[in-house]
Amino acid sequence: MENKEIEKLQELCKPVTEYLKNNWDPHCTVVITDNHIKLVRDEIGCPMRSDD
Incomplete structure (x- = not known):
């Protein structure tokens, strides 16, 4: 992805990130997607090593 596309995506997402910060929690x-928007809350998460 070119830098201009990354910058454009960042600008488009700023209102969504502000809404998320102001109205929801860090989880x-x-x-x-092209036909759906969803808000997901993680309840539990832990990193797993992939080389075990």
Whole structure:
């Protein structure tokens, strides 16, 4: 992805990130596809080593 496209995506997402910070908690994520937007909250998460 070119730098201009990255910058454009960042500008488009600023209002969504502000909304998320102001209205939800740090465990929430917004997932956007071409036909769906969803808010997801992680309840439990732990990193797993992939070389075990």
